[in-house]
Amino acid sequence: MNIVILGAPGSGKGTQSEIIAKKLKLFYLQTGxxxxxxxxxxxxxxxxxxxxxxxxxxxxxxxxxxxxxxxxPDGKNILFEGFPRFISQYKDYNEWLKSRGQQIDVVISLDITEEEAIRRLSLRRICDKCGEIYNLITNPPPKQNMCRCGGRLIQRSDDNPKSIKVRFKYYHDNTKKLIDYLDEKGKLIRVDADRPIDVIFDDILNRLAKFS
Ligand SMILES: [Zn+2]
Incomplete structure (x- = not known):
């Protein structure tokens, strides 16, 4: 099964993509x-x-x-994180997959409210050495301000409420047409992403099982 996971900044799409790709043994395409x-x-x-x-x-x-x-490798299925974002891009990939005897089977939209995105991203810290991402509450670093690798944790300059609002709107303006298109085609699963990581993960797995 080839899966696309879409979600606004703060929706946890990186976290979910990583654990789902691992669980379902998919090639994880991390577009970011x-x-x-x-x-x-x-x-x-x-x-x-x-x-x-x-x-x-x-x-x-x-x-x-x-x-x-x-x-x-031939025959291996792919998880696309945060990509494609446009209908034409989606069609391009579907054609490419068809040439390999496959298709995009399902697209998961992680739906998050702007308030929750702001709350989460304000708690996000990134290692300036290896790029690992932490959340001060849901995924805290082993030591204050320090990564597992020993690197220093910093806050991204655009993880502030004003920039988050802009990024949030930018995401929705960009993906709305594709989301509506997929919904019409019956290819879309909408998941409430305001919940904890493990609850979302279980929900996705359950719904994928029903989908195939
Ligand atoms: Zn690190």
């Missing part, structure tokens, strides 16, 4: 990390990523396809 690695090699992409914007659609599609062709 992929763009950050790309940004290290390309100044123009770096500016886009730093502004919290999306890489132009076609370019991103080509880049990800090439990456997947190199990395994913």
């Amino acid at each position: 990390k992929l763009s950050r690695d790309w940004a290290k090699k390309d100044e123009r992409i770096k500016k886009i990523v730093e502004n919290g914007e999306l890489v132009p659609e076609k370019e991103m599609t080509e880049y990800v396809k090439k990456y997947l062709e190199e990395k994913v």
Whole structure:
């Protein structure tokens, strides 16, 4: 089963994607990390990523396809995190998967309220050395302000209420058409993501079992 997981900033899509990919033995495509690695090699992409914007659609599609062709063994299913975001991008990937005898089977939308996103992201800390993400309440670091790897924990400059509101709106403006399209096609599972990590995880697994 090929799965896409979408969600606004703070919805926990990274956490859920990681545990679901592991549980279902899927190739985990972490688009955020992929763009950050790309940004290290390309100044123009770096500016886009730093502004919290999306890489132009076609370019991103080509880049990800090439990456997947190199990395994913034949027959292995994929979990796409936070991507595709547009109908045309979605169709592109479905075509690509069809050429491998597969398709995108289901898209999970992690629905979170803006209040909860602000609450969570304000508690988020990131290691400045390895990039590991902590939450001061749900996933606290072993020592105050220190990562498991020994790195220092910092708060992302755009994890403040004002920027979160902008990112939240940007996400919804960008994905709304795709979400509606998938809903019509019966490919969408909406999950209430305001709940704890393990509750959401169990809910997703139950609903995937019914879906296939
Ligand atoms: Zn670290």
